[in-house]
Amino acid sequence: MTIDSDRPMDILDAACPSRDVFVDLADKWALLMLASMRERGAQRYSELQRSLGGISRKMLSQTLRTLERDGLVLRSVDPEVLPPLVLYGLTDLGSEIAEETRALCSWTEKRAASVHAARVAYDQRHASDQGV
Numbered sequence: 001m002t003i004d005s006d007r008p009m010d011i012l013d014a015a016c017p018s019r020d021v022f023v024d025l026a027d028k029w030a031l032l033m034l035a036s037m038r039e040r041g042a043q044r045y046s047e048l049q050r051s052l053g054g055i056s057r058k059m060l061s062q063t064l065r066t067l068e069r070d071g072l073v074l075r076s077v078d079p080e081v082l083p084p085l086v087l088y089g090l091t092d093l094g095s096e097i098a099e100e101t102r103a104l105c106s107w108t109e110k111r112a113a114s115v116h117a118a119r120v121a122y123d124q125r126h127a128s129d130q131g132v
Contacts, residue, residue, distance in 0.1 A: 024070055025097065029055055029063045034072070034090070035105050038098035042076070042089030064088055072097060 072094035
């Protein structure tokens with residue numbers, strides 16, 4: 001895909017090339033993976049899987065491939081070690097977006113209790129709508 005540099009980017013426009021980049025980044029596993037690599041640095045596949053807790057091997061592989069394709073994650077192999085040491089780490093571009101997501105992560109940790117309380121209140125208000 002060739003991007004027209006004269007065309008302004010608009011993430012809300014479904015035809016804008018920035019939209020598919022945003023969709024890749026907005027994936028929960030992608031955000032968690034970026035946060036893990038930001039905090040812990042480059043990691044082996046199994047280390048990354050443990051740090052994310054709950055991700056399947058299939059989803060881990062798929063998300064790593066997507067982030068590598070987008071230029072955010074670099075897969076490096078050290079063939080001098082047996083078995084070869086494979087590490088996944090952030091590129092400069094990946095470090096930049098991982099840093100940008102720090103505020104979202106911080107807000108989420110700080111406000112999770114408020115969001116959960118809002119959910120409970122909502123569910124109680126709408127319980128009769130669901131025939132409960």
